[in-house]
Amino acid sequence: MPAVQETVERVRRIDVDQYRYGFETLIESDKAPKGLSEDTVRFISAKKNEPAWMLEWRLEAFRRWQTMTEPTWARVNYPKIDYQDLYYYSAPKKKTLSSIDEIDPEILKTYEKLGIPLREVAMLEGVEPPPGGEPSANRKIAVDAVFDSVSVATTFQKELKAAGVIFMPISEAIREHPDLVQKYLGTVVPTSDNYFATLNSAVFSDGSFVYVPPGVRCPMELSTYFRINERNTGQFERTLIIADKGSYVSYLEGCTAPQRDENQLHAAVVELVTLDDAEIKYSTVQNWYPGNAEGKGGIYNFVTKRGDCRGKNSKISWTQVETGSAITWKYPSCILRGDNSSGEFYSIAISNGFQQVDSGTKMIHLGKNTSSRIISKGIAAGKSQNTYRGLVTAHRKATGARNYTACDSLLIGDKCGAHTVPYVEAKNSSATFEHEATTSKISEDVLFYCVQRGLSQEEAVGLVVNGFVKDVLQQLPMEFAVEAQKLISISLEGSVG
Amino acid sequence: MSLLEVKDLKVRVEEREILHGLTLTVNPGEVHAIMGPNGSGKSTLSHVIAGKPGYEVTDGQILFRGEDLLEMAPEERAAKGVFLAFQYPVEIPGVATMNFLRTALNAQRKARGEDEYSTPDFLKKVREVAKSLNIPQDMLKRGVNVGFSGGEKKRNEVLQMALFEPAVCILDEMDSGLDIDALRIAADGVNALRTPDRAMVVITHYQRLLNYIVPDVVHVMSKGRVVKSGGKELALELEESGYAQFEDAA
Numbered sequence: 181m182p183a184v185q186e187t188v189e190r191v192r193r194i195d196v197d198q199y200r201y202g203f204e205t206l207i208e209s210d211k212a213p214k215g216l217s218e219d220t221v222r223f224i225s226a227k228k229n230e231p232a233w234m235l236e237w238r239l240e241a242f243r244r245w246q247t248m249t250e251p252t253w254a255r256v257n258y259p260k261i262d263y264q265d266l267y268y269y270s271a272p273k274k275k276t277l278s279s280i281d282e283i284d285p286e287i288l289k290t291y292e293k294l295g296i297p298l299r300e301v302a303m304l305e306g307v308e309p310p311p312g313g314e315p316s317a318n319r320k321i322a323v324d325a326v327f328d329s330v331s332v333a334t335t336f337q338k339e340l341k342a343a344g345v346i347f348m349p350i351s352e353a354i355r356e357h358p359d360l361v362q363k364y365l366g367t368v369v370p371t372s373d374n375y376f377a378t379l380n381s382a383v384f385s386d387g388s389f390v391y392v393p394p395g396v397r398c399p400m401e402l403s404t405y406f407r408i409n410e411r412n413t414g415q416f417e418r419t420l421i422i423a424d425k426g427s428y429v430s431y432l433e434g435c436t437a438p439q440r441d442e443n444q445l446h447a448a449v450v451e452l453v454t455l456d457d458a459e460i461k462y463s464t465v466q467n468w469y470p471g472n473a474e475g476k477g478g479i480y481n482f483v484t485k486r487g488d489c490r491g492k493n494s495k496i497s498w499t500q501v502e503t504g505s506a507i508t509w510k511y512p513s514c515i516l517r518g519d520n521s522s523g524e525f526y527s528i529a530i531s532n533g534f535q536q537v538d539s540g541t542k543m544i545h546l547g548k549n550t551s552s553r554i555i556s557k558g559i560a561a562g563k564s565q566n567t568y569r570g571l572v573t574a575h576r577k578a579t580g581a582r583n584y585t586a587c588d589s590l591l592i593g594d595k596c597g598a599h600t601v602p603y604v605e606a607k608n609s610s611a612t613f614e615h616e617a618t619t620s621k622i623s624e625d626v627l628f629y630c631v632q633r634g635l636s637q638e639e640a641v642g643l644v645v646n647g648f649v650k651d652v653l654q655q656l657p658m659e660f661a662v663e664a665q666k667l668i669s670i671s672l673e674g675s676v677g
Numbered sequence: 678m679s680l681l682e683v684k685d686l687k688v689r690v691e692e693r694e695i696l697h698g699l700t701l702t703v704n705p706g707e708v709h710a711i712m713g714p715n716g717s718g719k720s721t722l723s724h725v726i727a728g729k730p731g732y733e734v735t736d737g738q739i740l741f742r743g744e745d746l747l748e749m750a751p752e753e754r755a756a757k758g759v760f761l762a763f764q765y766p767v768e769i770p771g772v773a774t775m776n777f778l779r780t781a782l783n784a785q786r787k788a789r790g791e792d793e794y795s796t797p798d799f800l801k802k803v804r805e806v807a808k809s810l811n812i813p814q815d816m817l818k819r820g821v822n823v824g825f826s827g828g829e830k831k832r833n834e835v836l837q838m839a840l841f842e843p844a845v846c847i848l849d850e851m852d853s854g855l856d857i858d859a860l861r862i863a864a865d866g867v868n869a870l871r872t873p874d875r876a877m878v879v880i881t882h883y884q885r886l887l888n889y890i891v892p893d894v895v896h897v898m899s900k901g902r903v904v905k906s907g908g909k910e911l912a913l914e915l916e917e918s919g920y921a922q923f924e925d926a927a
Contacts, residue, residue: 623767624730624731625767626767626769628727628729628730628751629763629766629767629769630769630781631728631750631751631752631755632727632728632729632751632752632755632760632761632763633755633777633781633784633785633837633841634752634755634756634781634782634784634785634788634841635752635780635781635784636750636752636784637752639780639784643769643772643777643780644769644772646771646772647769647770647771647772647820648770648771649771650771650772651771
């Protein structure tokens with residue numbers, strides 16, 4: 181694709197860095213005054229024409245946030261964030277869009293450069309559906325694009341509506357489906373949950389809302405694409421997905437940001453709810469700007485993601501490929517409340533340069549015969565630090581709970597670190613928990629074997645790493661897996677001397 | 678012009694000199710055997726030709742078709758047609774053999790400015806070669822060398838040799854760890870690749886392998902030098918009298 185190629189070459193020329201998405205889009209934007217106060221919260225709420233209950237909810241969160249302190253337990257170091265020195269709201273300057281043609285062409289171009297089609301075109305015709313997927317000649321993906329603080333476009337609205345699926349910016353859902361939002365918002369990640377989640381509750385500006393009605397299998401993949409563009413802007417998106425009884429939805433999330441010298445804050449909250457016999461598959465390819473070769477700039481990614489298997493036999497599956505961000509602090513978790521419910525966490529976390537990753541999951545077994553599975557692959561290169569932190573716990577009443585955990589770490593070079601911090605608690609004697617962990621280095625012999633067969637050092641590393649993460653890549657929807665595979669190779673460029 | 682010329686090569690590993698001025702000339706179509714006791718520097722020679730890191734060349738040169746091989750990165754040497762069949766081929770978990778073969782072959786072709794193989798063309802080619810070497814399709818789907826027997830690993834090396842069509846093949850102790858049947862299959866594969874343009878350097882400890890891959894020239898190495906060269910009968914002579922006489926000579 182020429183647009184992508186052009187971007188790649190442009191970035192190569194600009195910097196030694198290999199970050200592909202470092203371009204900035206020059207558009208006029210509408211910003212809230214810098215800093216955070218009740219007035220900022222009111223400003224955001226007013227911009228979104230929110231009902232009174234929503235403003236109250238935000239203000240309550242803001243007041244609570246003021247009494248909280250930033251957590252320090254993660255294995256990450258960063259200078260103190262000045263929360264008064266950030267912009268909390270930034271929107272492209274153009275009012276209420278009724279069709280995609282009204283979007284600022286600059287923004288459309290940005291998404292084109294990123295390879296995200298906002299025009300409603302069928303993607304990847306003739307691609308084989310994933311296992312269990314509907315056989316269909318042309319698979320489609322509905323995209324919700326979030327630019328800085330607002331959603332700029334959501335595609336395939338009509339088709340989704342026909343199936344009864346609600347997929348829209350959460351700011352619209354608050355106005356159009358207040359009953360659903362009020363019923364579920366903050367029930368998985370309460371406003372009091374943690375410092376960053378509470379901040380998000382006060383100032384979130386947009387994000388996606390999905391509701392899949394009982395018995396409906398969502399006819400296409402849903403996808404949100406987040407991009408931070410504006411300088412000094414925090415992005416606080418809020419995603420809420422509800423799969424009603426017996427329904428199924430697969431949701432993809434991708435992220436990029438321009439290259440900046442200063443750090444940008446990203447503090448998102450994602451809440452998933454599955455009722456009886458429902459399933460949500462949530463996949464992320466996170467490629468926020470990681471900072472330059474000296475460790476300057478990059479996104480601080482402090483994210484709270486949690487799913488609640490509220491109904492019996494329900495299932496939530498998280499798959500994540502983490503390649504970007506200067507700092508990642510993220511633990512997509514499952515509360516296995518319904519009997520026989522199951523949770524999965526498949527993760528690839530790659531760190532290079534000066535990146536710091538502290539990521540993992542929590543599997544909280546509350547219901548009977550609940551099961552969970554954790555496959556984590558951490559890859560550390562350069563001078564990065566990569567930590568897996570996980571909790572598996574079975575409540576007293578969670579009889580027959582089962583967990584299998586495998587944490588593998590791969591080190592490239594000798595200046596990086598990999599750490600595994602698993603917590604396991606079983607409060608009843610019938611729980612079966614298994615934990616396996618390995619740490620290895622890419623051996624010189626393997627690299628030499630590959631280069632002897634004609635691969636460059638970097639191609640060799642890419643190949644070995646892709647082999648290492650294969651079990652997790654297989655969990656991604658196909659088009660994402662291909663993208664992720666390329667991304668992994670790009671992220672590791674320059675990791676071998 | 679000679680295909681491969683090693684001239685007065687001196688090599689150190691961590692301050693210790695392993696090769697003390699080694700000279701070897703290989704012409705197209707020739708099969709050379711290099712024999713010698715453990716520690717005589719046979720494997721060092723093969724590694725230095727292929728460009729393995731960790732060796733310091735202090736003197737001498739290696740020319741490949743008249744070009745200075747030591748100036749090239751290992752992958753450039755591979756693309757030019759230098760192939761090393763490893764004594765211990767490595768395992769690469771999660772990377773299907775088929776995928777590895779295609780990636781490597783296309784990398785070499787790209788480096789030479791040739792078109793990359795399309796998937797159907799590649800599959801056709803690989804299947805033909807695999808069949809001739811008695812390699813089951815199933816093996817190509819498994820991770821590179823993962824769970825392969827000793828014989829399968831060596832056949833996989835021969836498969837790559839056949840696929841990449843190199844100009845010079847260096848076989849490092851191909852017979853190690855193989856029973857007689859496995860050895861015969863691998864050797865048959867190698868013999869099928871003998872052409873008037875292609876040269877082979879067969880490194881081995883034992884004469885046994887040379888019953889199957891019959892060399893044109895035999896060199897005896899001892900303590901980092903070639904101490905004697907001769908025809909294939911030299912190998913038989915060695916089998917009877919051992920290496921001791923040459924160790925004294927060196």
